[in-house]
Amino acid sequence: MIDPRLTGRVALVTGANQGIGAATAVSLAACGVAVLLAYKRLDPAEHGGDPAFPEAYGRLRARDAQEVVTRIRREGGRAEHVEADLAGADTVGGLFDRAEAAFGPVEILVNVRRGATWGRIIGLTSGGPAGFPEEVSYGAAKAAQENYTMSAAAELGRYGITANMLRPPATDTGWVTPAVEKAVRAAGPLRHVGTPEEVAEVIVFLASHQARHVTGQVISMS
Template identity: 55%
Template sequence: MIDTRLAGKVALITGANHGIGAATAIALAAEGAAVFVTYKRLGPLNHPAYPETYDRARGGGADDVVQRIREAGGTAESAEADLADPATPKVLFDQAEKAFGPVQILVNNASGWLSDTFTPAERDSFGRPIRPVDAETHDRQFAVDVRAPALLISEFARRHIERGASWGRIVGLTSGGPEGFPTEVSYGAAKAAQENYTMSAAHELGPYGVTANMVYPPVTDTGWINEEVEKAARTHGPLRSVGQPEDVAEVITFLASHQGRRVTAQTVRMY
């Protein structure tokens, strides 16, 4: 049995009411960490290309996640928060510290995902609606996927250094990144920026005992996978399969663990 040495640690996880965030909260809690779950209820996409269950998951709270953790003997609290508000990161850290003590593990999982393009196309290859890149798509995407993670990392770093701590973990989620992301161009660009902030954090905070990494999940069934997407996923990549949120949560847990102590400034690509 591997001792991850996460018992008693405190984790703050964004976007954790469903999908990868929820799976990560459950996985870290199973290793003994106290988890503070944040989320934002989102309106339905209302499009046949997206399963109805996905709309329900996006629009739900985190009560089920917290209850599942507690029933398994773990420790969890939750708070709804709008990461597009620059005041939110400080509030979340205050709330997490009040509940459990100083945050030692930060997982930047939440996304303001949208689909936009430089072309005149109105649908992507899976029939999902897309829109032209404009100030609104840029600002909405970058507020949640770039500014919020940057401010959360900054708040994490400030408090970590001020209290003289010597152990910390930062993990972000990415997709697309520097190589571009056709039909999701603002999303890809935002993730590339988040990667850069995280790599800078790895180098600047390493002397303070903090590791910082990004995880690039495979196509993961967080509820949005329809038949066309699944078929495409099974024809590409070395494993030719669709991942599950728990698969990604296991990698995040490793990076947060004692076993991952020498892994930093990396983007871990999953297939």
């Protein structure tokens, strides 16, 4: 068994009340990482009206992260959760302060403060050169995130901090319908609808000791 050497590290995971974020929090905690789960609940009445999405998807996005935290603690891990709107100017700093008060300085996702000598920045993107017709703002935000991450990899490497982006496959976090799955599989023989746990496995790898020399990359899953 490969030891990722993550025991005692501290992570901040956003979007962690469901889907990929929740699976990542569980997987990191299983490796001995203390995790602060941040999330923002979305009201199904405001965000769940798209008939293309199953009704259950709206319910998943409306819940808090207590169920995930309970699972982590039941399996011997350490976790706390907090609801936060990342659009707020002071929110991010407050999340880092909250994590540090509970577990110590955040090392996984971001660690550029308080004399860092080790850290991991791992972002998720749906990016692609074809852009996002009808979702231009979303595409632009992901492009900016990729550019930031590549810059961070160059600037923070001297501190032992790696920075990478992961592009998951179409991942069933509750929104995938049979029609979507059929379309994904038709796109090529290696295409499939992924699970949050499959994506979390790659995130854990990027956080691991074994990936210490992997940085400045956009890694695509099929």
